[in-house]
Amino acid sequence: MHILITGGTGLIGRRLCAALLARGDQITVLSRRPQLVAGICGATAQAISSLDEWTPAMHFDAVINLAGEPIIDARWTEKRRQVLLDSRVGLTRQLVEKIKQASRKPQVLLSGSAIGYYGIDDAQSFTEEASAGNDFSANLCAQWELAADSAKALGLRVVSLRTGLVLDEDGGVLKKMRLPFQLGLGSQLGSGQQWMSWIHRQDYLRALLSILDDTSANGAFNLTAPIAVTNAEFTKTLAKTLHRFALFVAPAFVLRLAMGERSDLLLGGQKVLPQRLLDQHFHFEFPDLSSALANLLNAPNAKSS
Ligand SMILES: NC(=O)c1ccc[n+]([C@@H]2O[C@H](COP(=O)([O-])OP(=O)(O)OC[C@H]3O[C@@H](n4cnc5c(N)ncnc54)[C@H](OP(=O)(O)O)[C@@H]3O)[C@@H](O)[C@H]2O)c1
16 A cells, blocks of 8 residues: 555654555655655655645555644643644645545545543543543544544545554653653652553554554544553552652642643543444453553563564
């Protein structure tokens, strides 16, 4: 298959590119840094820096849309919210417009979303059937999915990847947490009762590839492990894996003061079930957090990845 990927240079994207190239697919990566694509995504990866470079002579069998400005890195000012929206919803709309113009259209669009779709709620658990929440992240995801869904009218199979916290030793939440925990400064966030719906990077990739290949898969898929944990449990398990104590609590009001509304991403959460993957008997290699962290952090007795 020839696959167009946006966000291919990111944490998830670069692993996806490596996996696709390893199984013999051809990839083209849309990137603002095209000169880095071969180095990051693989020597045979092609790069385009604008959708205008998608010429009629180019045919893609699939499009995987993962681009998006990092959501937790900066305070959500009005300007920042617009950047977060434009880099996801705006880009997805442009992508669908481009697909509309293509003489030979791709068969499938897998498009990013997040479990933030369900909003912050620690009281109930969410399967793909649940409706969208009401906060900023939920609205962002809902608009992102809506933009992708418009490709259905063009005859494409469309899947929204409602992604949980992807655990990867090279980036994302785990890399941010590892050093303080190694220094014995790891702390529970606020009450610790908020849910963290996580997934091991390897299960994430296997699930994504199975959705890509399964021509009957469409609609939303929750990409999380089947066993979510509270922040208190996550803190305890990470400290134990690193043979450290986590004795501290980061008070909620301090995080709110320092981060504004985006502290909701740390102080709130949602318990998400990957119901559709479970219904398809998808095999999670790392269903529980202890085995996932042991594997990623090279603890003894870890399964190899
Ligand atoms: N990692 C997670 O735990 C997680 C959880 C839930 C949802 N997600 C979503 O899944 C997607 C991929 O996640 P990730 O962790 O791999 O993200 P990442 O490492 O931050 O990479 C995102 C990629 O998006 C592109 N990008 C960033 N800002 C952009 C902008 N303003 N305009 C156009 N492109 C831009 C960048 O590519 P170039 O610099 O090459 O242009 C970057 O490599 C993201 O949309 C993220 O929101 C991730």
